[in-house]
Every structure is written in structure tokens, then in C-alpha cells.
Amino acid sequence: MIPRPPRSSKPTVTKADAWADVLVRRRLLFAAVLTPTGQWLVQDRPDNPVRVLAGPADLLALAATIQQHTRSTRPEAR
Known part of the structure; x- marks a missing residue:
């Protein structure tokens, strides 16, 4: 797996609300x-x-975990 680059900005309530x-x-x-x-x-x-x-950082971390799980469990589209 390719490591993600570090976040360039602080997680905001607006971003967390959008992901929620x-x-x-x-x-x-x-x-x-x-x-x-x-x-x-x-x-x-x-x-x-x-x-x-x-706070927002925890919600965004949860969103990333859900996204990673969703991507890892679906069949590859080729």
C-alpha cells in the first residue's frame, strides 16, 4: 500500500460535516x-x-477507515 502524504490543513467542521x-x-x-x-x-x-x-479529525479518520474498508472489500473493476 502506498502511504498517504501528511495532511496539508487542519480538519474543519465543514469538511467533517460534508463527509458525515x-x-x-x-x-x-x-x-x-x-x-x-x-x-x-x-x-x-x-x-x-x-x-x-x-471532533472533526476523528470523524474524518472514521470516514477514511470506512472508505478503505469499502475499497478493499469490493471486487476489482478491470
């Missing part, structure tokens, strides 16, 4: 809600417990 929206719309997460404190409440499935993420 995509993950929920594509049904990769059941819910992702930004709290007034800046934390994110995320739930994979309706019957799973809610997880608390500390």
Missing part, C-alpha cells in the same frame, strides 16, 4: 450528528450503540 452527510446518504453510517460542544455522535446501525467522537 455522504456517509449517511450512502448508508455507510446510520447517523452522524454534530453536538454544540464540537463532538460527533455516530451510529453504524440503528440497533448499535452511539459512539462519541472528539
